[in-house]
Amino acid sequence: MQLVGEGGPEAVSVREAARRAGVSPGAPFRHFPSRDALMNAVAEEAQRRFRAEIEAALALAPAGDPLGRFRSLGIAYLRWAMQNPTHFEIISSRRFFDHDRSAGVSSDNAELIGLTERTLADAFAAGQLAAADLKQIQIAGRALVYGFARMHIDGHLPRWGVAEVEAEAMAAAIVDLFIAGIARPARPAA
Numbered sequence: 001m002q003l004v005g006e007g008g009p010e011a012v013s014v015r016e017a018a019r020r021a022g023v024s025p026g027a028p029f030r031h032f033p034s035r036d037a038l039m040n041a042v043a044e045e046a047q048r049r050f051r052a053e054i055e056a057a058l059a060l061a062p063a064g065d066p067l068g069r070f071r072s073l074g075i076a077y078l079r080w081a082m083q084n085p086t087h088f089e090i091i092s093s094r095r096f097f098d099h100d101r102s103a104g105v106s107s108d109n110a111e112l113i114g115l116t117e118r119t120l121a122d123a124f125a126a127g128q129l130a131a132a133d134l135k136q137i138q139i140a141g142r143a144l145v146y147g148f149a150r151m152h153i154d155g156h157l158p159r160w161g162v163a164e165v166e167a168e169a170m171a172a173a174i175v176d177l178f179i180a181g182i183a184r185p186a187r188p189a190a
Contacts, residue, residue: 036098039090044104046087051108053080054115066122067129071179073116074145078171081149088149116141130184137182144178 057076061069081088091105099105120134131137151157152167162170 040098040102040105043090043102044108046084046091047105047108049084049087050077050080050091051112054112058115065128066119066126067179067183070116070119070123070141071175073119074141074175074178075172077145078149078175079168081145082152082167082171085153088153092146092149113138128184129182131182141178144174148174 054073054076057072057079058069061072063069081092091109099109116138117134120129120137123129124132124134129137148171151160152171157164157167157170
């Protein structure tokens with residue numbers, strides 16, 4: 001994880017991991033027979049940390065407000081991606097390991113997708129959503145947070161007038177804008 005954090009996914013090698021661990025160059029091959037196996041282990045740990053960030057945010061979110069929980073999920077996604085850009089790069093890109101052959105990452109990702117689906121279904125059942133197409137809302141929300149995270153990681157935000165110190169506040173603002181667009185308008189008080 002440290003190698004990825006310092007030099008990105010390209011910096012990871014079994015030999016460098018061995019050197020950093022202070023073991024012989026061949027020792028890690030007993031645990032990681034290839035760079036792919038090592039990258040899979042890195043991806044599983046990154047995914048575990050990503051999920052922990054989301055679970056921590058949801059633990060603080062209001063239980064009776066599904067749309068508020070959806071907001072917390074989106075902001076946690078963005079906060080983790082912006083604070084861990086190289087780890088986000090690994091779990092969000094198919095260039096560094098085979099997502100389909102990584103049972104740990106695939107399972108964890110499926111659980112997070114399921115959590116998002118349930119949260120949106122709860123919001124719909126509570127009358128908080130204006131539209132009934134929950135899959136469309138889910139994909140649009142994912143595209144929004146993924147796109148913003150990529151803009152931040154790829155260094156595009158300054159060109160759009162968003163300074164680094166403003167990025168986290170802008171992330172929350174775009175999640176709020178999205179939620180305002182999917183939420184059922186409040187009925188006027190009688």
